[in-house]
Amino acid sequence: MLNRRSMLTGAMAAMMTGLLTLRNALAQPANAHSGFIKRAFAMRRRAVAEGDQAYGAIVVKKGRVIGLGPSRVLTNMDATGHAEMEALRDAGRTLGTHDLSGCILYTTSLPCRMCETAAYWGNIERVYTGADITDRGKPGYGC
Amino acid sequence: MADLIKQPAVSSPAAFMQRALDLAAATQKSGRGNAYGAVIVRSDRIIGEGANAIYAHHDPTAHGEVEAIKDACRRIGDNDLSGAVIYTSGGAPCPMCATACYWANLDRIYYAHRADDITDGGVPEYGKC
Ligand SMILES: [Zn+2]
Numbered sequence: 271m272l273n274r275r276s277m278l279t280g281a282m283a284a285m286m287t288g289l290l291t292l293r294n295a296l297a298q299p300a301n302a303h304s305g306f307i308k309r310a311f312a313m314r315r316r317a318v319a320e321g322d323q324a325y326g327a328i329v330v331k332k333g334r335v336i337g338l339g340p341s342r343v344l345t346n347m348d349a350t351g352h353a354e355m356e357a358l359r360d361a362g363r364t365l366g367t368h369d370l371s372g373c374i375l376y377t378t379s380l381p382c383r384m385c386e387t388a389a390y391w392g393n394i395e396r397v398y399t400g401a402d403i404t405d406r407g408k409p410g411y412g413c
Numbered sequence: 414m415a416d417l418i419k420q421p422a423v424s425s426p427a428a429f430m431q432r433a434l435d436l437a438a439a440t441q442k443s444g445r446g447n448a449y450g451a452v453i454v455r456s457d458r459i460i461g462e463g464a465n466a467i468y469a470h471h472d473p474t475a476h477g478e479v480e481a482i483k484d485a486c487r488r489i490g491d492n493d494l495s496g497a498v499i500y501t502s503g504g505a506p507c508p509m510c511a512t513a514c515y516w517a518n519l520d521r522i523y524y525a526h527r528a529d530d531i532t533d534g535g536v537p538e539y540g541k542c
């Protein structure tokens with residue numbers, strides 16, 4: 271009797287946990303975004319510490335950070351080394367493909383036209399910018 | 414590319430564009446990328462060259478123009494390519510590459526499908542939406 275009751279309780283607890291997980295997944299809790307944008311700002315701090323321009327970006331796939339991008343324009347002496355470009359390049363290396371479908375780009379500032387289009391070519395799903403985590407939607411071709 | 418760049422026997426717009434077209438053909442043949450190539454030229458010398466390498470590098474930003482700019486920056490040791498121009502194969506550069514030319518301070522963009530039919534794409538601009 272006790273055994274059956276504890277089994278029932280266990281099943282209910284498992285169901286509750288399942289429901290909570292589902293709710294969290296659907297709601298995309300704001301704290302998940304804020305954690306990721308904080309990582310982008312950490313990249314910005316790294317860029318500044320290394321003597322580069324004050325920009326940072328990261329690429330996330332299914333809740334996992336797969337691309338890191340501190341600005342490397344000055345440190346790598348690369349005119350195309352904006353933070354977003356570096357994060358996209360790093361993500362491509364991590365996944366072993368140029369196709370970053372299903373990935374999200376978090377960046378500390380509004381992407382320039384080069385970076386916006388790079389995110390478009392990478393099939394990035396969504397772009398979030400700045401400390402207020404503005405949803406910029408799907409990246410466009412040139413905008 | 415740390416190797417020395419092979420300069421054309423005679424420096425001319427057609428010769429520079431031919432090099433861009435050759436790079437385009439080679440990268441497609443090898444499967445490293447799509448058929449796009451570009452060279453950066455300053456004072457009648459090629460100072461950087463690149464080809465589309467999106468498959469080889471797993472890099473969505475690796476268009477021919479971006480690769481050529483990166484190569485020139487690396488060889489010169491400067492992110493500022495003022496005084497240089499780009500010759501790129503195919504049509505007008507996409508917004509990513511056109512804006513990369515702008516950030517690199519390139520003086521002018523030339524593009525062509527054939528070395529004897531070059532289009533002057535003008536001074537790189539940030540561009541509008
Ligand atoms: Zn940018």
Ligand SMILES: [Zn+2]
Pocket residue numbers: 476477478506507508509510511
């Ligand atoms: Zn392009």
